[in-house]
Amino acid sequence: MQIKDQLQRVIKLNRTPQRIVCLVPSITELICDLGLEPLLVGVTKFCVHPQHIITNVVVVGGTKQVHYDKIRNLNPDIILCNKEENTPEMIRELEAITTVHISDVNTIEDCLELMDMYGIIFQCSPQAKSLISKISSAKIDFEDFIKTQPVREVTYFIWKDPWMVVANNTFINYMLSLNNFKNTFQKESRYPEIAMDGIYSTVELVLLSSEPYPFKNEHKKAIQPQFPNAKIFLVNGEMFSWYGSRLLLAFDYFKTWHRTVLPSE
Structure with a gap:
């Protein structure tokens, strides 16, 4: 499977990823809410939602500095990064380990696009579409509220x-x-x-x-x-x-x- 990430980089996957390292706290929470928590093998020390995640999953460092050996030993299929949270130097090192998907989020529309991407990558489109629908409805409701x-x-x-x-x-x-x-x-x-x-x-x-x-x-x-x-x-x-x-x-x-x-x- 080939898919573009949010920097328009083409990434290739031979199969649905079964071992995920996530270096973005908000995305760690998203992955769990998509029903993919059993696939998480590595997170950052700042991944505090859900609260139990840093006790159940290997902590590989922070968002700006990680232990590459720890990540390599986890044998991940994919590493989830973000343009703002993680540094270009990190990305280059991580790409030598496995496939890296980079998000770039500036609006809620970008958020929803990312969820749709994850639905395809991890074959959880029904869960992703359900979440997209709930957030879209909540945004419309809030926009109506904020007019006052x-x-x-x-x-x-x-x-x-x-x-x-x-x-x-x-x-x-x-x-x-x-x-x-x-x-x-x-x-x-x-x-x-x-x-x-x-x-x-x-x-x-x-x-x-x-x-x-x-x-x-x-x-x-x-x-x-x-x-x-x-x-x-x-x-x-x-x-x-x-x-x-x-x-x-x-x-x-x-x-x-x-x-x-x-x-x-």
Whole structure:
């Protein structure tokens, strides 16, 4: 079988993969929700959903650094990677071990395309199509809900020392837009560092993500002087950055958040 991944690379499979190494936390959860957990032989230390996975499956490292010998010894049929999560250097090393499939997700449409690909690769199309249908319906329902919410200017922090925010050309920025949020750094690309010596007086909301940097309440005080007119909130980063089956939880999370934290003005 030949199939293109989301970078349009042609990958060849002699049979349906039976041994999967996944180096992307959100995809590990997706693979399990597609009924393929028994095929997982290797994951990263950040693959925390489902919670038991890192105790039942060999942990081969993180998303940026892995133990290639561990992966080689697992004799995988396929390694699942992501353009943003995993480095080009890693990909080159992994391709010497076995077939590598790379995802590239910037929108929910990309997510659904990836699920469809996995349905074909792992011969679980009925499960993939069911999940695609549920997420598509949830998205339509949420888009109807969000029409009643005002547009707000938002800054979304992902890191400290240096301070880094989310900008354009990212999945998180797409999810912010879906929530009727106008990104302060929309004109910049990816994850720029920002100097914390300016005043951002037009920002209405500052969101401090739970990942990759685990922001806490004490960080609000450090940020408030630069954002004098903003309300600052801690948010569940998984809901804004995890593509895959977690989207079903994300839409409910966003609805609850808007209703309880940001009532319509």
